[in-house]
Amino acid sequence: MATHIKGSTRLYGLVGHRLAAAKSPQLLNPVFIDQGEDAVCIPFEVTPDGLCNFVIGARALNNLAGLLVTMPHKQSMLALVDELHPTARQVGAINVVRCESDGRWIGAVFDGLGCVLGMQQEGHEPAGKSVLLVGAGGAGRAIAFAVAGAGARSLTVCDADEQRARSLAESVAAETGCATRVGPPDPRGHHIVINATPLGMGAHDPLPVDPERLEPDMLVVDIINSPHSTPLCRAAREKGCSTQDGGHLHRGQARLVLRFLGLNQDADGEPGGLPPEHAQPDQAMTRAS
Template sequence: MEPYISGTTRLYGLVGAPLSTAKSPRLLNQLFVEQGADAVCVPFCVKADDLSAFVTGARAIGNLSGMLVTMPHKQRMLSFVDELTSTARQAGALNVIRCQADGRWVGTISDGVGCVLGMQWEGHHPANKSVLLVGAGGAGRAIAFAVASAGASKLTISDVDEHRANDLAASVAAETGCATRSGPADPHGFEVVINATPLGMNTNDAMPVDPQRLEPGTIVVDIVNAPEPTPLLRAAQARGCRTQDGGPMHQGQALYALRFLGFDYRPNGA
């Protein structure tokens, strides 16, 4: 069944660029049909330089009720909302905006809680485990705080920008009490390795970590959602690792985001 669009339909969007591998519009539209909601989700392909102009126009759309925000706008969008949840302020990024009836935009982020929920559903709980997180961008920041808050025994954050990794590690340690530091992207000796970078989306991308340094039994989580499985996960499987693709995290993100937007969403396993 396809969404029925009328003059009273509420509009939700996915904002980012590129959006060729995005799954959120299909997921949301399926949910809207199942719940009989008078709503539709559409992709808005907006380049970085055009974000300000887009927001100006979007503010004028009276039936715009919410947006999901993806790369490259998760941090830049902070300056365009009226209010942030504590998780978004902590992470310094957002990926969900609720457009309220009074015209105020409220932003939050679902990456961190979504990642941890997905890991828990798959039996890969980070509690009491040593974790290597590669990537300290918008998603990586949220995941770092969520993994630390979920009880990781220690957390090492690696990023091509060493200053960014250092700053994030210091913030996570101060706010959560988890033993957190920055370091190289060497997975040897870690019980959990999480790729929170875009590496793997393109054919010629480098590996986020050296698969030969992975130990059998290590839990390897790759948040990249295409191709499936990613080169990292294929290499990790060959090493005897336990692997998890971006699907469970995406479901966890959807649960948190859609409930924030006012929908009762219950993915399988939740």
């Protein structure tokens, strides 16, 4: 694997704490080899109190082209980049940094747009649809803005923390103009139902919505990435619904991350709300505070 590394090789790093189980290097490096990219992805194990020092040192590396950012640094990295892609500003987190040749670091997060792209690639277009989103945490927040940006007709947000749901609904409505409200986890009357909670990861978890209220023409999306079908997806298919699990989100996100980093130039089209990469910085980016 390491035989393709040369003096000209561009470095991409995965930054996080407790990376023993991380899969990004073993996923990206074969892609680099297959596509003939002179690049390599390596893990950078960085504790929370070492992140600032890491960034100071990393900025001295002229061949560092980008970083994938994972827990616990997704929020902390916001203050350490130079510009924010609109996704990072909306969500309040970063999971990828592009290191420009002029020294600028640009941070973005593609969880939400990856979810939308995963739907679109299977012909499920959020535009004009009524969407129920259960879960207003980090992933839910990203998905809310992405779905609204893709032209959803309406968005209902549900979360165990009603204040968090209300804050998200108000932010999405103010920024996108989408008719967004807080409501119960009742799928009736919606075209798309999205579970952005951890419910389903545990063997005895309750379902995030009542499957008896699902209808056959609905799309049910569960962002849990499991090698097995999630309980929600199984229950939805029994009701005749179309379903998607977290794999669709992660594949969509990976495609967008590669494009953002300049490693997937042949990708065709972008999901709603993604600014074109050729836009001027003042159109597509905001300065990090």
